Amino acid sequence: MNSKISVIKSSFLAVFLLPLLALLISSCSQQQSSTAEDTSENLVNPQDWPSIKPIPLDPAIEAQIDSILPKLTLEQKVGQVIQADNASVTPEEVKQYRLGSVLSGGNSAPGVLPYADTKKWLELADEYYYASIDTEGVEIAIPTIWGIDAVHGHANLSGAIVFPHNVGLGAMNNPDLIEKIAAVTAHELTVSGHDWTFAPTLAVPQDLRWGRSYEGFSEDPEIVKSYADRIVYGLQGQVGTDDFMGAGRVISSAKHFLADGATENGVDQGNAQISEKELIDVHAAGYYSAIPAGVQTVMASFSSWQGRKLHGDKELLTDVLKGQLGFNGFVVGDWNGHGQVPGCTNTDCAQSLNAGLDMYMAPDSWKGVYESTLQHVQDGTIPMSRLDDAVRRILRVKIASGIFTKGAPSTRKNAGDESLLGLPENRAIARQAVRESMVLLKNNEGTLPIDPSKTILVIGDGAASISKASGGWTLSWQGTGHTNDEFPNGESILEGIEETVNTAGGKVIFSADGDTNIEADLVIAIYGEDPYAEFQGDIENLDFVPNAFDVSKLAEFQSKDIPVVSVFLSGRPLWSNPEINNSDAFIAAWLPGSEGGGVSDLLFQRNPAFDFTGRLSFAWPSTALVSEDAEPLFELGYGLSYNTTAVVDQLSEYSGLENNNLKSTGEFFNKGTAVAPWGLWLSTGDLDKQIASFPTSVGGLIVSKTDHEAQEDALRIKWTKSDRDQMRISAASPSDMSRQANGAMELAFSAKSFTEEQAVVQIGMCDSDASCNETLEISIAAGDWQEYRISLSCFDNLGVDMTTISSAFMITAGEGVDIGLSNIRLASDLDAKPGCDGN
Template sequence: MNRPIFNSVSLLFTLIILISSCSQQENTTATENSGNLVNPQDWPSITPIPLDPEIEAQIDSILPKLTLEQKVGQVIQADNGSVTPEEVKQYRLGSVLSGGNSAPGPLPYADTKSWLEMADKYYYASIDPEGVEIAIPTIWGIDAVHGHANLKGAIVFPHNVGLGAMNNPDLIEKIAAITAQELTVSGHDWTFAPTLAVPQDLRWGRSYEGFSENPEIVKSYADRIVYGLQGHIGQDDFMGEGRVISSAKHFLADGATEKGVDQGDAQISEKELINVHAAGYYSAIPAGVQTVMASFSSWQGRKLHGDKEFLTDILKGRLGFNGFVVGDWNGHGQVPGCNNTDCAQSLNAGLDMYMAPDSWKGVYESTLKHVKEGTIPMSRLDDAVRRILRVKIASGIFTKGAPSTRKNAGDESLLGLPQNRAIARQAVRESMVLLKNNNSTLPIDPTKTILVIGDGAESISKASGGWTLSWQGTGHTNDEFPNGESILDGIKEAVNGAGGKVIFSESGDTTIDADLVIAIYGEDPYAEFQGDKENLDFVPNNFDVSKLAEFQSKDMPVVSVFLSGRPLWCNPEINQSDAFIAAWLPGSEGGGVSDLLFQRDSSFDFTGRLPFSWPSSAVVTEDAEPLFKLGYGLTYNTTKVIDQLSEDSGLENTEVKSTGEFFSKGIAVAPWGLWFKSGDLAKQIASFPTSFGGLIISKTDHMAQEDALKIKWTNSSQEQIRISTAQPSDMARQANGAMELTFSAKSFTEGKALVQIAMCDSNNSCDKTLEINIEAGDWQEYRISLSCFENLGVDMTKISSAFMITAEEGIDIGLSNIRLESDLDAKPGCDGK
């Protein structure tokens, strides 16, 4: 009786096995044939660092005591510009961060006292035991990407592009240790560094955060930075005095996006992911890096913030990472099916802590709801909290007391220590790359009369770049760098000490005679979004580089010190220079530049080598031969002569793209144009003054002659002025990146002028507006967060009109300098203030 049944079961199992086998074969075939499927088994296998039994036992005792609400709070990080200490206590948030422009007080940076006072408030709020069985201390993170550059008085080191050029792992560890020490002065627990991107397209605005296009350099630095920040895991210095938690970022391939678009898509093979872009993690994870930040970007269309195979199967599985994964600034909101306040997909994929700077409350509520409903399994939440607790306990946060009571806290004598500044100055020397030295122009005789020109000579801010005192790093004066030295001051010190003479003319007065000219110029500071470029052409700003040729024509040798976050096509400037130095973004120790200009010590020489290939054209193409190859660099004694270079940029037939400026110096900035709009009728404005329907538009003066519009509405039909483009522009990244629509305006009539402002997508007719009151009297700046338009339902991926303004009869206003800028106070505003 049982025999036939047994045979039937056997047959059933056989069929299941066969079906399973076929299914596996189909999946294998699909994996092999589909470009966007990954094979975790192809990734290197890293043995996880053994877990500390005492820490795991402590976690086992804590987890049962936490309420569900506490657990959800632990997986959320809010920005200090959008959360109060009382809210940290109420929601039991796991972490607070300070974004690039978020600091206590009115400025985007702060002094030690202000940072510590805020740190204490968050800490004490988090450990308040009211209403809970056990309270978990919060940890405070900040981007100290080239020194603790949001702390007044801290050392600003060269950006990573320069540190990659020096290729000195021993020195990079010392730099990381100094950064960690200065972070402990202000009470911070955590820095979002090191950046382990391997940039492959220099149009990316964050290229300077990458050490090199060579993954071996990145790998050689990753573990040493982790050691410098955290100490050595398993040894006495791990997370000891003067140490902070580090974060390897951004996992993965943020430096490989198509056309270098920030937060874009890396359309590369899995093999390239493994061999190139993951290289830094192969040394950072065994070194004990405690956190890893997920990338905004995608791989072949797969958003990394929501990708379980990458975050869980590969990072936590194959690579053996047992710390926690933190998100990037609202990066979870870009996962398909998610928004900034609701994304169960990210946590389920392996994200352990949402970086929800201004969206934290919505994320808390939605995550709590998802766990209660089972959308997020309790086991996944517990795993995330366990990982966060593991890092917190290991960091000593449970035992080392309030930030102000810890070793180093508030000790400003530790900022800019002479021995630490000497290390920064050494890094400047070793990072500079000599590209040209015709006629042995360098080193310079300091007894001569030296004319110094260019807008980078005196400005520490320009020499430091983005992520310095503020997110974009613009608009800062030298008195905001109390422990810094400009490049000009370093030159004066060298020349005056040798009996020579320095003449400084920022604009480059060509009537001045001197023995030699040092020109210091280059890119203005920028960070992501604003730093992205459509091509690699160097566009001079605030300095007329054509004057270099005039000096050469007077037999005055020209030495160019080029400040930039990446190699750029600047053949005309190289041609007009007898010596040309890629100085990158050297930071606050400008004296390091003069050390090599004048060879202030006989042991000094140019040892920096290109960490990225130098372009031969402004147009980026895959098969282009570089002008100077990776690893290129001259010394004083190199006899190589650089002949006249081609000055054909290759841009003659390329399409013009948006730069983030819409109306500047009295004209619309290509590809944007200025238009009238009345009902269904539209007309481009070609000359001034002009009128259309109930509008009269002419020019007026703001900062310069006729650099602004004067707009008057003469009837009540509310005609519009628009700044539009034929091809819609994708501004989703800018909206997510806390950018603001910024403009200057004034009312020419008494009292306030009420106007309606809009951004328009290609699907609507600009009917969703915000009301702004324009003040009479002096010109004032008005700022509207792009998120305000997004919240109105505007599709930020298809912006056809970057600016629309309309008003009632009698309104008469001036309007100028319409552009995108970063949010200065990280507080979204929709009223223009």
């Protein structure tokens, strides 16, 4: 009897309780994934958010979707929720996997350059389109849509207008003009055959150390809200009119949902430790106007809120965005952002789709995402109802955009007509935006406007460079290393000044480095930040660090009683008190783009109606340290006009950093770049070459960028010969690392072999007298990225003089070795056991 009871209990347990237990575990697991590390109480209260009435669905579109969905295979449905980068997917693969979308990352243009001309873009657009509508093997084919980051004009298209970045556009506080700018951007996108831009950015940056601050319009949510709907109208047209998604219009994407501008310490892709009320009142403000305006897509943020990765947050993506806020378009991810959700990888993340993501942005991971998502649907991890909802939302946007009826990209209105790029009337809009975005911070003794009949000395590395004036996301992702001939429809600030002065009978002398022996009536100095994008632009403090131009020369000109006008180029307000003190007039020109003539319009007041109307949309810091207690130097909304009599007195030049005990982070290579004072060098034989751009090579060594934790944050190094060529991270002045060696510090880095077998490399640290011949042999595993650590004492034992380290890292290998390398730094010994083999 006892055995029977035991059998009955076991059967009951197997048949009833175990499935129930499994269901409960699955439910808990999904809930934990959706909240991304938050295992405490539910922090989101959707009923506290504003209720937005959804835009009524078009019955004809919904009926068309109803007829399409049953005809799609499961494989087609999975393909629709995946977006691949054009650098990693062929048209044939788009057809084979029935992918829903293709994107072009910041450096992913067709051809050898990070940008392309109209012909190259359009040819590839047609190839993707025709591949996607090929009905071979399927009952119905769904056209793919092509997206790109046209965030301040279509800046990856040769000849397109580059508008001021958003940090400047926020200062103009002109919603009418912002709509015109968006409309011009859409117009130029249709010339190259693109369907979709990942704009507008609706971040409300609160910490200017964030490298994407210039993508935000303002720290004031009201300015962001006043722009959001107007940008959507400019890109898409207005819902309910014949103009909606008509000729010259493209799909827009509000991004990044949510609070990417609130991360702690301004760390890109970081964590926003703020209240739900601040989330509602500040960071969601732009969505309250973009959604009613009919924005078709929303991009999820890389970042977290209260430790919850947004790519996996069901309560925010589904309950709030799609529920309370009434968004009925589709949610797209950011560059492999799903891979950051706890429990996920770049190639496998059911949690994101279940949380409310509708389309994975899986640039180079798309094939793995396809395979894992297909499996998750087949085994029920992803409910079919969730997949169908995602596909319905994608189809809704595609049908509304006209992609089913307007034919191949090359057959559409505007397509391929390069004469439509940089039209005079559109360049005039950009030039107006430059004028209205500039903020006059100082104009002592009426230095401005300038008399153009005088002799004007123009100095600074920003004067002749359209690239520097345009910043990141221009021709390439980071926007660096471009010459003016790559902007065929552009004008530098210097050219604008020369045109004005020459017309008035004056004289312009240009000296980029600022020759102080030149006599002139007035000096215009044009300088500031070099271009950057995303996390590579993150900084530790707000101190402006001069780069290619010696700003101390400003004081020399003043000492000769030559007035100095500073035109400061930057993606954010920076502590620049010494530069302001050494200038009689100081202008925050932000990143004005390709219409440099707009700067001269105001410097010389070329039209009586021209005046400084720009007002700060971000407060200007009084200290280089970020502190809530610090009073701003110039308040939000500050800005002078010609008739303003305010005088800016001598400012304190105490940055706040002097006694802050700032120490070296011990980082040598991070976020895709060498950390100052270190630089990247290649050596072959007697030849040394500093790396200035990528890809680059020397001898048999080829170095390019690759992805590790983020886009292009790592190096890819390939040896094609057996000459043992070296890559080094070196500095001009040696560093004393004896204390670190004695303190059990380690040289740490992440690496992987791109071949199927492990790679054997030699690692060294070099002192001032050595030729980097004393090395340690390290084996780099194939497959996933791994961290490697070498005790500094190992190099000490080799005889390296740790008091005079000139190269903090040297690597060499034999022919055929192909590895990735990132995050090279000093780190504390984790187990206090010295290791010399990298483990």
